[in-house]
Amino acid sequence: MKRPIIIDTDPGIDDVAAITAALFSDKLDVKLITTVGGNVGIDNTTKNALDLLTFLEKDIPVAKGCGEPLINKIKTASQVHGDSGVGNYQFEKEPNTSLLLKGNAIVELRKAIMSAEEPVTLVPIGPLTNIALLFKTFPETKENIKEIVLMGGAAEGGNATPVAEFNIYADPHAAKIVFDTSINIVMCGLDVTRLTGVAADDVEKVKTQGKIGEMIAHMIQFYERAYSKYSIAIHDLCTILYLTRPELFKTKRANVNVVTEGEASGCTVTHFTEEGNVHVCIDADVEAFRKAFTSIFAGI
Amino acid sequence: MKRPIIIDTDPGIDDVAAITAALFSDKLDVKLITTVGGNVGIDNTTKNALDLLTFLEKDIPVAKGCGEPLINKIKTASQVHGDSGVGNYQFEKEPNTSLLLKGNAIVELRKAIMSAEEPVTLVPIGPLTNIALLFKTFPETKENIKEIVLMGGAAEGGNATPVAEFNIYADPHAAKIVFDTSINIVMCGLDVTRLTGVAADDVEKVKTQGKIGEMIAHMIQFYERAYSKYSIAIHDLCTILYLTRPELFKTKRANVNVVTEGEASGCTVTHFTEEGNVHVCIDADVEAFRKAFTSIFAGI
Amino acid sequence: MKRPIIIDTDPGIDDVAAITAALFSDKLDVKLITTVGGNVGIDNTTKNALDLLTFLEKDIPVAKGCGEPLINKIKTASQVHGDSGVGNYQFEKEPNTSLLLKGNAIVELRKAIMSAEEPVTLVPIGPLTNIALLFKTFPETKENIKEIVLMGGAAEGGNATPVAEFNIYADPHAAKIVFDTSINIVMCGLDVTRLTGVAADDVEKVKTQGKIGEMIAHMIQFYERAYSKYSIAIHDLCTILYLTRPELFKTKRANVNVVTEGEASGCTVTHFTEEGNVHVCIDADVEAFRKAFTSIFAGI
Amino acid sequence: MKRPIIIDTDPGIDDVAAITAALFSDKLDVKLITTVGGNVGIDNTTKNALDLLTFLEKDIPVAKGCGEPLINKIKTASQVHGDSGVGNYQFEKEPNTSLLLKGNAIVELRKAIMSAEEPVTLVPIGPLTNIALLFKTFPETKENIKEIVLMGGAAEGGNATPVAEFNIYADPHAAKIVFDTSINIVMCGLDVTRLTGVAADDVEKVKTQGKIGEMIAHMIQFYERAYSKYSIAIHDLCTILYLTRPELFKTKRANVNVVTEGEASGCTVTHFTEEGNVHVCIDADVEAFRKAFTSIFAGI
Numbered sequence A, B, C, D: 001m002k003r004p005i006i007i008d009t010d011p012g013i014d015d016v017a018a019i020t021a022a023l024f025s026d027k028l029d030v031k032l033i034t035t036v037g038g039n040v041g042i043d044n045t046t047k048n049a050l051d052l053l054t055f056l057e058k059d060i061p062v063a064k065g066c067g068e069p070l071i072n073k074i075k076t077a078s079q080v081h082g083d084s085g086v087g088n089y090q091f092e093k094e095p096n097t098s099l100l101l102k103g104n105a106i107v108e109l110r111k112a113i114m115s116a117e118e119p120v121t122l123v124p125i126g127p128l129t130n131i132a133l134l135f136k137t138f139p140e141t142k143e144n145i146k147e148i149v150l151m152g153g154a155a156e157g158g159n160a161t162p163v164a165e166f167n168i169y170a171d172p173h174a175a176k177i178v179f180d181t182s183i184n185i186v187m188c189g190l191d192v193t194r195l196t197g198v199a200a201d202d203v204e205k206v207k208t209q210g211k212i213g214e215m216i217a218h219m220i221q222f223y224e225r226a227y228s229k230y231s232i233a234i235h236d237l238c239t240i241l242y243l244t245r246p247e248l249f250k251t252k253r254a255n256v257n258v259v260t261e262g263e264a265s266g267c268t269v270t271h272f273t274e275e276g277n278v279h280v281c282i283d284a285d286v287e288a289f290r291k292a293f294t295s296i297f298a299g300i
């Protein structure tokens, strides 16, 4: 049986890779996609989600979420993802807006989680604003969540600042709320997403794999500018590969305290301990990951 | 026509005085009462709200809200309000639990605000957790709010700490979210609630004014212990008197920045400026206030 | 016998009033004047100290201290004190630079304190940079200090920000170091310096009292612009009046925690307790203070 | 000609290795050793410095410095270095206390620096309290410092906390003062000190190298408990090897902002930039380093 998941996302180029991989996985059942402001503004991330589903001809419901962090002002990453959020890629068809639900992301997350037959896995791959509001506004939902597998944070280092990863930096208060719950969290942070960077050659290979491969590669080639050509991190994709190929990853338990103010705002202070609720991905089989990357979009 | 208001409250002895005054005012129409953890835990504040309405024979819907601040751990003030929150007062009847709505405070606030024919006035007299979550989860509600008249903060001084008032100290992140909106806020803070303290003699007078006066005075006499007998602050009552007798108060516009961390957490840094969205109550007609206090519960 | 004191100062108009009052008091023996950056830069505050002593024909040694706070960047108050620090007053004679000691303020403070026959009273009326460095670099000096009588801080309110007084705001880390010692500190903060504001009429009276009165009044009339004409705070003067006329003041013991970062930086969080090392001036005989002000510069 | 250096130190086991290496280097001329509280209290670190010099029969002047950080309370690392600071090693002779100067570390640092014929290199291998006080109390000394080569901080990671290295964590305010100067700083942080960890076998080899090797190895074997036997970091030794064998290290320029409060206190936020005043050691020739370690104490 497929594992039911909900993706909370700010597409974003690596979000597109992750969502696509999830939608075509035979192990995952994407119940809902919720959007959040992050890489670009909420109107763009929502449009990108709808555009992608229309392109992929997948009828997954989408709910629009928060455009602003809980307390901080929004800071986007359009220098990496382009003004639209998907580089200079142009989706040809008009987006199928009938996929857009009436309720906002928090209301629809609640509905989807509370009505699910089995506990749901949340896959947040943007700032954690929607998820934090969900847990505070509808705390009963926490009972029906199996696990959170998220992209965000780092045991060491950062990309938005020297000590903070972008998704956490963008809304550190929301991150603090999520990490402070007792829910099981798998943290695919920079520790593993940088390690599993793919090569420019891998992207070329994907580009030849049909119109989906071409779309993914086209976007990544835009985003490559921010990386070395020997290691292009497709951050968000790690969450989906963790779900479908957990054997590729090594995790270690920790408690994670999020810094919400000052020079280190967004830093995920990671105290490794057997009692921690966070399973930090600290290592991965890089070769197997790259092989997965170059085959995942091939047959679809 | 009566002014439609919603009271968000953590009863709490002064909350009881405020709610009672509001319910019997011919100028106010209480549409909804929402509860929040604060003076005591959420289960007690909710029971106290229902007990009070049952005692007063008023059929106002109640919705239960958040028991925990957004990010901080809960700290109650049961040393002031007693373990139950209403001192050692015992309500005799069983609470009329049919008044309790199914939706939580945030959902019911949204319904009440969005369905109101005219913009509603919010009257938060506890920590601002529910209101902050409302604005972040359902930002559309901000459009149908006329004004927020709240008890909390201080331009100078504090009671939870030397520089922080209890309601703001209890959930400074929520307070920051609320003060950072552009909604008109009337801040009845310690500046005015301490100034308008009543005397022990005033309370004795109220005690003779029927069973409602007796109930109010009984509770206040418990709570007097925390004050000088010449000036017992009935903090939350100031909001209702501001709404019914605005001529008793003098306000000054300001922007208010809430400190969320460190030694001064909960401090409301008040920058007076004509452009501010906050109308800080800085002075009051104390004699008229005391006269109002000793007459408000008399005829009811 | 006269009480030996050392004044650490950033003249500054009210510093001039305080230093002059101290030099002509028959109760005080000014052993040393040390300068610090504050109201204006260190070169100006040092020149002003020398100019004043030359004008008053007093041979008191002066040592030049720190121009920069411990950690923060310097912020002056030249909008209040004028670019030179003494309004638009012009001292006519060249300053007697022979009064300037070779050692810096910290070295000379140490010498003066360690060589004093009886414990010395420190009177800091500027940012506490020099004093903090003294205590950390030469901790043995703390043993020969009788008391610190300082101008700075506030139990409630602020002037540099709504919650911070200028001297503390200017170097909060230094203030924290000083307040965290176990030395007896008398804090003449805004609580009492605002209360004891003099009237414009009082200043006119002083202006007729010889060349010294004329000098003091001339400066204060420049500085009046920042105040109401009914209450012009001569902040630093309070320390000298506290030393010469302690009966005019009421104090209350407290521990004072200084906020060093964020929105409330420079706030002196004042926890009143009988065990506190800080004696906060909370009240004063205002009429007697004004009378003192109008007579102190008369006979000299 | 030998390069004049001053070592500021909190011995500490790795301090002993570093000081010893410096004293026997034909490239370095150790002018002064100043002590500071850190690994253990100031009385122990000073005794350890004297004990070591007595043992090594080296007549280097020692000045005792600060026992307490600028603002924080002291936190030692005696769990790593033992209660005495040198593990369970016992120096046999009484320490030669005639080496101890009368002035404190700050005063003696000033003297040594100002009287030096050529600009001096400072080598701080403990918390930066003395150095920060030197720069604030005697800012003129900054002009005669060639370079600071320090052990402390990390571009990524920590040991006192997940994001803070011990020397910086112990006195973050002092570290901020030092890093905020414009002096050239070589930062031998955890990035390189962990990389250059030696093996237990290397330590065994040193143990056979005369009484000095035996002493060094004896101590390190105590301290090994805190490390893997394949990589025992002799942190402070990196500074001396940087000075004597700079070709073994690779550096990259950065500005370093030190976090002084909150969860990430002591974190050295490292912004790599060509304009930075800090030369962060980011890589080293590990084999050459280990070879140096096993030969440095051999001939002496």
Ligand SMILES: [Ca+2]
Pocket (backbone or CB within 6 Å): A009, A010, A011, A012, A014, A015, A039, A125, A126, A236
């Ligand atoms: Ca993303």
Ligand SMILES: [Ca+2]
Pocket (backbone or CB within 6 Å): B009, B010, B011, B012, B014, B015, B038, B039, B125, B126, B236
């Ligand atoms: Ca209340």
Ligand SMILES: [Ca+2]
Pocket (backbone or CB within 6 Å): C009, C010, C011, C012, C014, C015, C038, C039, C125, C126, C236
């Ligand atoms: Ca002054």
Ligand SMILES: [Ca+2]
Pocket (backbone or CB within 6 Å): D009, D010, D011, D012, D014, D015, D038, D039, D125, D126, D236
């Ligand atoms: Ca050391």
